Every structure is written in C-alpha cells, then in structure tokens.
C-alpha cells in the first residue's frame with residue numbers, strides 16, 4: 729500500500745514499529761470511547777491491535793510533517809453490507825491534542841481520492857454513532873450522504889448500545905462534488 733501525502737500530513741502503512749506512537753494517543757480516555765473502543769492499556773495491546781486489526785486491512789498511521797509525530801490512524805475496512813460491490817468502509821481516530829485543526833478532514837479526503845482513483849472502488853461507506861458529532865462533521869465535509877440510522881445497532885466496550893448513522897458516497901457523487909467541498 730502506498731504512502732500518501734497531503735499539505736500537512738504523511739500517511740504511512742501501519743507496521744509494528746508504530747505501537748508506541750499508537751499507544752501514546754489511544755490510551756487517552758477522550759479518544760476511544762467516542763468511537764466505542766476501550767482506551768489502550770499497554771503498548772502490547774496497541775501492538776496486538778496493529779497486528780490483528782490494522783495490518784490485515786488498508787490502515788495508515790498519520791504523521792504530522794512538521795514534527796514527525798504519529799497523530800492518528802485512518803483505515804479502509806471490509807464493507808459488511810455490500811459483498812458484491814467494490815466498496816470499503818472508512819474509519820479513523822486522532823490524538824486528542826490535535827482535534828479542531830482539520831487534520832482528519834485532510835487525511836480522509838486524501839484516502840477517499842486514493843480509494844476511488846487507485847483502488848477503483850464504486851462506493852465507500854462510513855458509520856458513526858448519533859452522539860459522535862465531530863465525526864459527523866468530517867463525514868459531511870467529505871460529501872457522504874446519510875442512508876439511515878440503525879437503532880441499537882452495536883454494543884460498545886462498556887456493554888451499552890449505540891445507534892449507528894450509516895453514510896455512503898458513490899464514485900460518481902465524489903467526482904461531481906469534489907470541487908465544491910467546504
């Protein structure tokens with residue numbers, strides 16, 4: 729998988745060496761629970777996540793060009809709803825100290841461009857919980873359309889149930905709208 733570059737970021741394919749960088753931000757209690765996952769408790773746990781969740785899919789570690797710090801993760805995962813279409817589900821997380829600077833919107837737009845142009849996907853999807861308004865803003869800015877809400881769709885690490893907002897965007901929609909993104 730290719731290294732991707734934006735104005736402020738470099739996205740590199742995940743490898744085991746990044747476990748410490750991942751742990752540094754994924755252990756923060758403000759990050760994982762928003763997306764439904766438990767904060768990481770050790771570097772070993774972060775390494776296990778890299779091996780079992782990130783390496784089998786297309787996952788990039790996001791580095792800030794200015795400092796070289798690992799500040800987040802973005803991935804293209806299996807789309808469980810569309811087995812017959814060339815489709816992927818987008819997912820991401822960002823280190824808490826870097827929120828509110830537009831980094832994830834910048835990374836997501838690059839990965840979407842890569843997915844449609846180089847992986848030749850027909851459609852992409854993303855889901856987020858009804859309570860995750862920050863993620864909803866990114867999704868909206870990238871041009872995804874809301875398909876609907878599945879109530880009590882999934883259970884998070886603490887046992888509670890969350891409603892899932894399901895979004896998608898076809899390649900045609902992306903091509904039509906990419907010049908008009910806010």
Ligand SMILES: CC(C)(COP(=O)(O)OP(=O)(O)OC[C@H]1O[C@@H](n2cnc3c(N)ncnc32)[C@H](O)[C@@H]1OP(=O)(O)O)[C@@H](O)C(=O)NCCC(=O)NCCS
Pocket residue numbers: 758759760762763819820821822823826827828829830831832833834855856857860862863865866
């Ligand atoms: C979801 C998450 C990545 C969003 O991070 P974020 O910093 O809010 O998102 P962005 O990086 O795009 O920043 C957007 C905000 O930065 C600000 N900003 C500053 N400079 C900016 C720029 N150059 N471009 C765009 N936005 C900029 C804007 O105010 C913007 O907010 P607005 O669109 O409401 O005006 C982050 O909250 C997170 O990691 N959450 C935990 C994990 C998670 O929920 N993952 C998603 C699961 S679905």
